[in-house]
Amino acid sequence: MSRSVTLEAVDGVEACCSPLTGGILADAAAEQLAGVFKAMADPARVKLLSLIAASEGGEACVCDLTAPLGLSQPTVSHHMKLLVGAGLIEREQRGKWAYYRVNDDTLDRLARAVAPG
Template identity: 50%
Template sequence: MFINGAPQSLPFHIDGCQHRRMSNQSGSAEELCCSPVLREPLSAEQSEALARMFKAVADPVRLRLLSLIASHVDGEACVCELVGAFELSQPTISHHLKVLRDTGLVTAERRGTWVYYRVSPEPLARLASALTPGELAPVPA
């Protein structure tokens, strides 16, 4: 096959997992080539942890809160700044933030009377890598 006039090999068009399976090459035990969901069956604990995180971000308000916090100046936002972005009461916003906190997707720090939220990169990366082929990060138990 040719792309832009240059010959391309078959692996150029498929991912590393498919290439290894087709060529009967096996990587080391530590080498992870597929998303955790595609690589091997998840344990009950892994699937429960991932399901909680997916459920947390499946709500449009929580997904938007996560986005607002992550894109805010310095990567953190005060709850007082988040409430104004929604036509919801402050207790409802606090409930959604608690769900995100309980799943580990955000952390909270009280400063005086205000609470500041920051996105936790590791749980977010686990969530993203769970269904992304080619990721190298395993999902911890």
């Protein structure tokens, strides 16, 4: 299940990352870019991204993330679902726990899309 979510998300991000200031964006490109920004438009999700990136080996499970944010596991899982859906985070199930890492490729595309033309 996590795999299909990730693939959809990557498709979305590929389509979305037209440069913001490289010409008038088509409606679909503007919607997809806005969708990725929406996933990052919450302080808890921004902090989750920075926490995962700073974790040992660049990966973390939900069990590592609840205490630093002072949030419940269901709340963290909800935020993670939105980040995975936007292609910003990759999820891998290993036994009981799901492990998350930042999708550097998406961040790189997004940075290039935002950079002034």
